[in-house]
Amino acid sequence: MVHRRDTRERLVHAAADLFWARGYEAASLADIAREASVPVGNVFYHFRAKSDLGRAVAGLFVAEAAAALAGIERRHGEPRARIGAFVDLLAESTASRVARGCPIARAAREFPREAGEAGAAAVFALMGAWLEAQLAGAGAADPPAVARSALARWQGAIVLASALGDATVLTGEIEALRRDLARA
Structure with a gap:
């Protein structure tokens, strides 16, 4: 459970940084996954859509x-x-x-x-x-x-x-x- 929470938190923090740096539309889920050092498929485990990440x-x-x-x-x-x-x-x-x-x-x-x-x-x-x-x-x-x-x-x-x-x-x-x- 701790690992899942850590992954989710890394994704949220990476998204926050990329949304700030590039903008919401320009930051792709693949970019966010890469920034968080998480496989892109894991993004969808934690968030069904980009709006959920927002x-x-x-x-x-x-x-x-x-x-x-x-x-x-x-x-x-x-x-x-x-x-x-x-x-x-x-x-x-x-x-x-x-x-x-x-x-x-x-x-x-x-x-x-x-x-x-x-x-x-x-x-x-x-x-x-x-x-x-x-x-x-x-x-x-x-x-x-x-x-x-x-x-x-x-x-x-x-x-x-x-x-x-x-x-x-x-x-x-x-x-x-x-x-x-x-x-x-």
Whole structure:
């Protein structure tokens, strides 16, 4: 049983990486199998169709985001510290976001139907609700608007930085976001 789970996890992680690098349509099941070091026939043992793999990738993104936010809550007791740690989390991915864009945004655009309700867009909803709760706990005015604006600013900065190939665009916006959230 452990071997099957390991194979399935390798397939999901390989698919996530290839969907991010090449796009959902361009990443073939054979490519995913090769990337996971799994015979292509094994893909169908774990996933009946590519859309099932898309749902699994979306689920992975949601689970990873939930775990990251829960980790922030465990390590930081008060909302302002949690908000700072959240911005640190965004900053940690700067290099990969400049090089390849945002995997969550790409997944939300390219395979939303395949992912269903637990799709990659659910990551943004999860992050927004979490940030909104932290902002409310910190006494911010209009937490829903501030949280939505923060995520939109981050995503916009990723698009611009990636298009220009300039990490300073994203790092500058993240630092401005840090200051703005601290004042909210």
